[in-house]
Amino acid sequence: MTKVTILGCGATYGVPLVGGRWGLCDPTNPKNERTRPSVLIEQNGRSLMIDIGPDFRLQSVRAQVAPDTIMITHGHWDHIAGIGELPYYLEEVLKRDLDIYADKKCMSFIRSMFPYLFFDEEVKGTTSIVGYGDRKQYRILWHCIRAYEPFEANGIEMFPFLQNHGSLNSLGVRIADFVYSPDVKSFPERSWKYLADIGTWILDCDYWKPSDSHGDPETVLKHIYQFNPKQVYLTHMDEKMDYSVLKSWFEERGYTHVSPAYDGLEIDLCSD
Ligand SMILES: [Zn+2]
Ligand SMILES: [Zn+2]
Numbered sequence: 502m503t504k505v506t507i508l509g510c511g512a513t514y515g516v517p518l519v520g521g522r523w524g525l526c527d528p529t530n531p532k533n534e535r536t537r538p539s540v541l542i543e544q545n546g547r548s549l550m551i552d553i554g555p556d557f558r559l560q561s562v563r564a565q566v567a568p569d570t571i572m573i574t575h576g577h578w579d580h581i582a583g584i585g586e587l588p589y590y591l592e593e594v595l596k597r598d599l600d601i602y603a604d605k606k607c608m609s610f611i612r613s614m615f616p617y618l619f620f621d622e623e624v625k626g627t628t629s630i631v632g633y634g635d636r637k638q639y640r641i642l643w644h645c646i647r648a649y650e651p652f653e654a655n656g657i658e659m660f661p662f663l664q665n666h667g668s669l670n671s672l673g674v675r676i677a678d679f680v681y682s683p684d685v686k687s688f689p690e691r692s693w694k695y696l697a698d699i700g701t702w703i704l705d706c707d708y709w710k711p712s713d714s715h716g717d718p719e720t721v722l723k724h725i726y727q728f729n730p731k732q733v734y735l736t737h738m739d740e741k742m743d744y745s746v747l748k749s750w751f752e753e754r755g756y757t758h759v760s761p762a763y764d765g766l767e768i769d770l771c772s773d
Pocket of ligand 2: 577
């Protein structure tokens with residue numbers, strides 16, 4: 502049994518924006534209030550969070566979660582800024598070591614932002630990269646991953662693949678027949694096999710208008726036409742993407758299995 506919780510499904514600046522602007526979103530619909538993109542995966546008593554953005558503190562409070570394993574999809578600040586919370590979190594909340602998985606490029610960017618969380622430490626003859634909590638009791642264990650090389654994180658089988666995200670690639674990830682695809686415009690051909698026979702797909706739909714780096718409704722339809730997933734939830738939505746308007750846009754075209762996600766949405770993946 503696997504459960505996915507949407508901790509956040511907003512675009513880079515969240516909804517409402519700084520200063521309280523709701524754009525085209527109806528402020529009376531709670532489903533329009535969106536923190537930065539992140540999901541929690543729970544499987545057989547283990548859990549794993551994907552991305553740790555600037556709303557990590559708020560998300561951990563709302564969902565009452567304390568993840569000890571995190572995978573990061575790419576080095577944009579809306580997916581990594583919550584790392585600044587970790588020195589306190591490690592010592593006072595988690596009280597054990599924390600594992601973080603990211604690719605080389607993402608890791609070097611995080612290292613440039615948070616150099617005080619990276620040390621080379623000798624462990625049994627090999628050198629690992631670690632960070633410490635405020636009192637140096639617990640460690641962050643940094644693990645370098647690569648697209649197309651499956652890995653196991655906290656007992657969960659992860660299959661990372663590349664996604665075209667403008668000037669920077671992001672990692673999508675497949676777990677059984679669930680796929681998480683934030684921050685993507687298109688998929689390189691090598692990633693297509695990871696998108697076959699999807700049960701539930703969380704997919705980028707940032708804007709109404711096409712862009713070079715993110716999804717939009719027409720682009721989402723192209724992906725659905727190509728890969729034929731059973732269920733799609735949209736994520737990374739900006740302040741112009743009103744929940745009800747976007748949901749109706751897909752329903753009117755016959756895509757009743759496509760729906761915007763919302764913060765706090767829990768999805769049970771029943772196929773496993
Ligand atoms: Zn993003
Ligand atoms: Zn991004």
